[in-house]
Amino acid sequence: MPLALKFAKHILKFKFDAGTSRGVLKTKEAWILKVCRKDDPKIFGLGEVSTIERLSFDYSVDFEAEFEDLKKSLSQEELPSSKEGIFKLVSRVVSEFRPAIRFGLETALLDLFHGGNFKIFDNSFYNSEKGIPINGLIWMGEKDFMKKQIDEKLKLGFKCIKLKIGAIDFDAECELLKYIRAQYPADQLILRVDANGAFITQDVLKKLDQLAAFELHSIEQPIMPKQPEAMQLVCEKSKVPIALDEELIGVFGKREKTELLRDIKPDYIILKPSLLGGFAATAEWIEIAESQNIGWWITSALESNVGLNAICQFTNEYDYVGHQGLGTGQLFENNIHSPLAIQGEEIVFNQTLSWDFGDLKFN
Known part of the structure; x- marks a missing residue:
């Protein structure tokens, strides 16, 4: 069954003025991606598209336009049956010049692959066994x-x-x-x-x-x-x-x-x-x-x-x-x-x- 994508913008507010050698950060933009199978919207995976102004390679991208294009691409794709398949899918539908989107989509698809419970990788950290x-x-x-x-x-x-x-x-x-x-x-x-x-x-x-x-x-x-x-x-x-x-x-x-x-x-x-x-x-x-x-x-x-x-x-x-x-x-x-x-x-x-x-x- 084809995949469906939704997205939401979230402006993160710093608790204090975060100083770096490139200036002071007060807020930061984040986009949350939500991916599901079209026939089962109740089970979904979430990922984050995160950029930092003047640092991220793709910080100046029109993300809403990019996500609309990604919606169309994913509507022609099914969820792969392995992690390796997910990585190949992402590299096929997202340019390497959009690293933040690749990160967010990989995360959302891996979450969906594991049942939509915020499990990206099944390991001792997620299972609360190891810090x-x-x-x-x-x-x-x-x-x-x-x-x-x-x-x-x-x-x-x-x-x-x-x-x-x-x-x-x-x-x-x-x-x-x-x-x-x-x-x-x-x-x-x-x-x-x-x-x-x-x-x-x-x-x-x-x-x-x-x-x-x-x-x-x-x-x-x-x-x-x-x-x-x-x-x-x-x-x-x-x-x-x-x-x-x-x-x-x-x-x-x-x-x-x-x-x-x-x-x-x-x-x-x-x-x-x-x-x-x-x-x-x-x-x-x-x-x-x-x-x-x-x-x-x-x-x-x-x-x-x-x-x-x-x-x-x-x-x-x-x-x-x-x-x-x-x-x-x-x-x-x-x-x-x-x-x-x-x-x-x-x-x-x-x-x-x-x-x-x-x-x-x-x-």
Whole structure:
């Protein structure tokens, strides 16, 4: 029986002004896709199309027009009988240049495939048997605001903290790192920083030398992406391990991915399925990275709990080592209520809790 698609727009509101090196975020647009068989609308799967302005490859797309076209395409398709079939279907009906839509459609179809119970992958996370360790995320802002966040995360028991840097005075940021290390040495607390491309190439190595004093686990995207020769030099010379993040966005095809990692030689890559084109694309990045002995971890990208749930379940498909970046669901005052919860430094799926979509209306 052919498939039917509906969609709804949801504007997520941040609990505070979320500062990054690209500016301050106050709201974020999300689209929720609803897919069912035309003859059985009561059983449906949900997925999220999530973009970030000036970061996502397809953030400026007219999504309503795209979804109307997708409706027509899906009306000629049936639900595949396997996960692999779902990935092939998505790659056939959605261009690789629409990574956010691929992520949302993969999620909705996998949910429908498993009976429409928010099960994207049948594993120990969904079955409430296992949580996923995550890093505590510290957002940019005034020094006192950042210090308050740090203290709160440490009190909650986080063993890995990630700081956004590059927006306030660099010396003040170093003072924050010094403050943390004075209380928690490297064998007690893992420190990650994310520059979001804030450093300029002329002095990035000097700043990385200064940051090395704080025994950092890694720094994400120290310089702006699409400077492969400069980034390769940074990876070669830096005393702090380098993780690529924005560098991966807009890179499609196994050959292009392989060449990028081979040429730049980072220590780690950061994987955001909603920015990279979904789970099939993310799995390909993991395969390539592991073949080159490059570490990786998975991160959410400001999705609502619909997208975050799917990413957590995907993450649990791997025998991952280390802390993942899956705590951003706490940032919104009007997030979709879900069974996702933070317990200590882990995100868990508590099946005793329910989903609640409020007054969300599907077209």
